[in-house]
Amino acid sequence: MAENKYLIFLGCAIPYRVSAYEISSRKVLQKLGVELVEMPEFNCCGLPLDPVSHEMMLILAARNLALAEQKGLNILTLCPGCAGTLKKVNKVLKEDKALREEINRHLKEAGLEFKGTADAKHIMQVLIEDVGLEKIKDTVVKPLTTLKVAEHNGCHILRPREFIGFDDPEDPKTLKTLIEATGATCLDYMDETECCGAPSVGVSDKIALQLARDKLNHIKMVDAQAMITICPFCHIMYDTNELRIEKMFNETYGIPILHYPQLLGLAMGLSPEELAIGELRVDASKILKQIAEGEK
Amino acid sequence: MVEKEPIKASEIDTKFKYEITKMHGGEKLMRCFQCGTCTSDCPVARFSETYRPRQIIRMTQLGLKERVLNSDTLWLCASCFTCTDRCPQGVEVASVIRVLRNLAAEKGIVPxxxxxxxxxxxxxxxxxxxxxxxxxxxxxxxxxxxxxxxxxxxxxxxxxxxxxxxxxxxxx
Structure with missing residues (x-):
């Protein structure tokens, strides 16, 4: 399979309400020579159905993988949930012949068959493994050297380790390395790998918001000027809810939450408009100003 | 979860644990020796008065089927898989919880x-x-x-x- 050509897999959350992530990802991937192919036959990865029916999840994920196999291309996802699900199902079905046959009986109804010949990768994995750090650094024309940020990984691109096999879930380095490639400093902070709480929204908003607040607190403690995410759900959790948390707990954070491709795009010299930074709920003008002044 | 109600022998479904270990993700349920790593590392348990993955696992092992499947706390898991990754016994804790959710859903219990x-x-x-x-x-x-x-x-x-x-x- 061609190394830098992928079927783009958007999932549900991104088209629903996180288009800034898609816009900025497409821009930076284009700059890096990654070709994205649209796939009108894709559907939900299956993850949201797993709590209700594991079998349904397996069928939906296998359907997407089988479609990619037909095209002879690997999948690039922006959402760690989609990447994690597709990776896990790919591994399980490749190894478990009986299960594969069972799932294929269902897929046959739609004229599809899972063979296990396509891979699914998250954008972060494509950047570090296929594009490579050197190429990324070469595109950085405006290093963000004055900026100090904190990273937040999405759980599903790291865990469960046995199925995902990417980076170290206890001490992940990829996102940090990618952030540092932009010239920005990536700060360490307490409980870095802690979940954002998004999956608990709708079941207990209170618990979900307390989790998000904890993270914002830890990031504030080290004086990070922004949080960098690579997951649409984590982003919604922090960006959309930051004001709500501030009100609820009578606290002030004022920490803008940027999608990693937005940060990289700024370092590539793309404008905030091109990267849809205006779509962020938490005002990022302070760091944009700082970046602009840094250039002078 | 109604932990304070005394457990009646009639409540116990002795086959329940085997029902779970036959399902994908539930296979290693019986390896759990109740060390509590899952609960102490669980981000949700930190902010919840009731959600305790160790307790859910134990109740499942004991066969308290109805209590487990009807429990609201079953749906609080954020599926971050920290428990699964850190379990010293290799129990896929989050997947056991997912198996239980699937069984609850079959009975029509779904948020x-x-x-x-x-x-x-x-x-x-x-x-x-x-x-x-x-x-x-x-x-x-x-x-x-x-x-x-x-x-x-x-x-x-x-x-x-x-x-x-x-x-x-x-x-x-």
């Missing part, structure tokens, strides 16, 4: 948020109903059209699941 996502996928191919306006906005932003979601094709592949009918009935 609305999960039920809505399933019906949205069946109707549109997406877990959320994406408004027309969003689709139009994509055009003005210069983004390619979204995949159509292909609900007909999805439903074809899911037709063989008896479960689907059950869920549709509940939605009525």
């Amino acid at each position: 609305r948020v999960f039920k809505e996502q399933v019906s949205s996928v069946l109707d549109s191919g997406y877990a959320y109903k994406i408004p027309e306006l969003r689709m139009k906005k994509r055009e003005s932003l210069g983004l390619p059209p979204l995949p159509k979601g292909n609900p007909e094709s999805i439903c074809k592949t899911l037709r063989g699941l008896g479960f689907l009918k059950h869920l549709e009935k509940q939605g009525e």
